Amino acid sequence: MLFDSTLRRDVARTFGATLVVILTIVLTMFLIRTLGQAAVGNVSPQDVVLLLGFTSLANLPTMLSLSLFIAVVVTLGRMYRESEMAIWFASGIGLSRFVRPVLRVSWPVLLVVGLMALFVWPWVNQQSAELKERFERRSDLSRVAPGQFQSSRDGSRVFFIDRDQADAGTGRNVFILIKKGDTESVTTARTGRIENLPEADFLVLDGGQRNEQNLRTNENTVSRFQSYRIQVGERARDQVTALPYKARPTIDLLTNPDAKAQGELTWRVGLTLGSANLLLLALSLSATQPRRASNWNLLFALLAFVVYYNLINLSQAWVASGRMPMGAALLGIHGGAFVLATALLWWRDHGTHFSWRRPAATTTVARA
Numbered sequence: 001m002l003f004d005s006t007l008r009r010d011v012a013r014t015f016g017a018t019l020v021v022i023l024t025i026v027l028t029m030f031l032i033r034t035l036g037q038a039a040v041g042n043v044s045p046q047d048v049v050l051l052l053g054f055t056s057l058a059n060l061p062t063m064l065s066l067s068l069f070i071a072v073v074v075t076l077g078r079m080y081r082e083s084e085m086a087i088w089f090a091s092g093i094g095l096s097r098f099v100r101p102v103l104r105v106s107w108p109v110l111l112v113v114g115l116m117a118l119f120v121w122p123w124v125n126q127q128s129a130e131l132k133e134r135f136e137r138r139s140d141l142s143r144v145a146p147g148q149f150q151s152s153r154d155g156s157r158v159f160f161i162d163r164d165q166a167d168a169g170t171g172r173n174v175f176i177l178i179k180k181g182d183t184e185s186v187t188t189a190r191t192g193r194i195e196n197l198p199e200a201d202f203l204v205l206d207g208g209q210r211n212e213q214n215l216r217t218n219e220n221t222v223s224r225f226q227s228y229r230i231q232v233g234e235r236a237r238d239q240v241t242a243l244p245y246k247a248r249p250t251i252d253l254l255t256n257p258d259a260k261a262q263g264e265l266t267w268r269v270g271l272t273l274g275s276a277n278l279l280l281l282a283l284s285l286s287a288t289q290p291r292r293a294s295n296w297n298l299l300f301a302l303l304a305f306v307v308y309y310n311l312i313n314l315s316q317a318w319v320a321s322g323r324m325p326m327g328a329a330l331l332g333i334h335g336g337a338f339v340l341a342t343a344l345l346w347w348r349d350h351g352t353h354f355s356w357r358r359p360a361a362t363t364t365v366a367r368a
Contacts (some may be wrong), residue, residue, distance in 0.1 A: 007075070007098065008105040015071035015109070021045075022063050023056075044135045051128060052240050058124045061113045063273040064153065066305060069282050072102055076286035085164040094349040098283055106279055114272040116248045123248035156180060161192075174205060176230065178305045185212040187228070195229070203230045245300045263320025265327050273334040278305060280341030282347055308337060 022274040034052050038045045076098070079085045088097075150159050162173030178185045189208030205228045210219040245253070245264040253265040285301040315329040324332075 004101040005102070007101045010075045010078075011071050011102060011105050014075050015067055015105075018070045018074070019063065019067040024066055027052070027056060027057065030059075043132060047131050047135070049130060053135050054124045054128045054131075057116070058121055058128075061116045061121065061271055061275075062309070064109055064113050064116075065271070065278060068106055068275070069278045069301070069305055070298075072106075072282035073286045073298055076283065077288050077297050080286065080288045095283060096345050099280070099345075102279055102283065105134050110272070110275055113275045117268045117271045122247055122249050126243060127298060129243060142254060168317055174203075174208070176203075176205075178230075182216045183212060183214055185210055187211075187230070189228070204228070205230070259322045260320045262326045263316045263318075266319045266326050267312060267316040270315060270334060272328060273330065274308055274337070277334060277337040277341055278308065280338070280345065281308075284341065284344035287348060 030052055031048075034043065034048050034055070037043045038048050043051055048081050060289060076085070079088075089095075091335070156179055158177040160175035172191050174187075176187040176188045178187070187205065187208060189205035189211045191207065192203055192205045195204055208228065209222065209224045211226065212223075213219070248256075248261070248264070250265065250268060253261045253268075256262075268318045281304055282301060285304060286297055288297045313331050315324070315333045318324040319326050319329050
């Protein structure tokens with residue numbers, strides 16, 4: 001049918017353009033944030049591109065839902081402004097008739113959102129957590145860049161290397177400041193190297209001296225050494241010992257009765273249900289006056305999206321804190337949104353546009 005094919009084509013074209021714009025904006029924001037984390041030493045500079053890809057995949061379901069929502073609002077809003085909707089309403093087609101073509105063009109996107117929220121989201125978070133964990137648990141000497149002061153992971157040690165060798169585990173002109181309780185020590189050495197033992201990593205210094213000061217009594221102790229060994233951290237592990245709930249597979253959350261696990265599952269299922277409800281809301285929120293050149297309907301639609309998305313996050317917090325069971329949260333938030341969207345559709349059909357579908361009154365002219 002011409003009506004279905006035209007609407008599907010317009011929605012698909014607008015969805016593609018909107019997704020490109022949103023992806024560009026979001027990727028730029030994520031890139032700036034990831035580069036900032038790499039600059040302060042929270043993530044490895046070599047993993048910036050990989051973390052950017054993981055972050056983009058993690059937020060792709062939300063971007064797809066927002067793009068689809070905006071596409072429906074913009075497409076129908078244009079039809080309202082160009083009086084196309086008035087023609088369809090006068091032809092006997094109500095607003096509820098738009099649900100079928102919109103769902104036909106949107107169901108692949110909804111399927112992708114559901115699969116990514118249930119399966120891709122935990123995998124991406126797991127990979128990101130492992131990258132950050134390996135970077136946090138690397139040796140303290142590997143944290144140091146030549147010519148820069150850098151603190152250890154726990155903040156109790158400060159390192160400085162004048163220049164390093166080709167070997168990543170060896171440094172020259174090493175400076176170490178260690179503070180433990182009331183004791184502060186400064187150690188300098190000509191060279192330093194890393195020894196990896198099963199229980200921990202050690203920094204072995206050659207040819208230096210150690211100045212130790214008691215901050216309470218101001219007592220100083222100076223000692224020289226030919227070789228000195230300092231523990232700098234545990235061995236990096238390949239797997240993260242305790243994954244956060246957002247990084248755990250959906251199957252594990254289904255079998256876990258913990259409130260936080262149920263809260264994470266509520267968010268994943270709620271994101272899929274919310275994407276479908278937003279389509280129904282978009283049909284009702286896209287209405288505008290043809291003679292009014294404004295985009296207030298789009299602003300109200302975006303506000304509705306923000307409120308709904310925050311309600312999804314709020315339902316996760318309620319379930320995770322034990323204030324509400326998972327079933328009640330899903331039924332209350334998404335069931336209420338479905339009822340509201342259906343009521344708005346009914347009001348648009350039987351209230352605002354009722355006069356356009358009402359049959360014309362017949363008149364009789366009496367003969368003189």
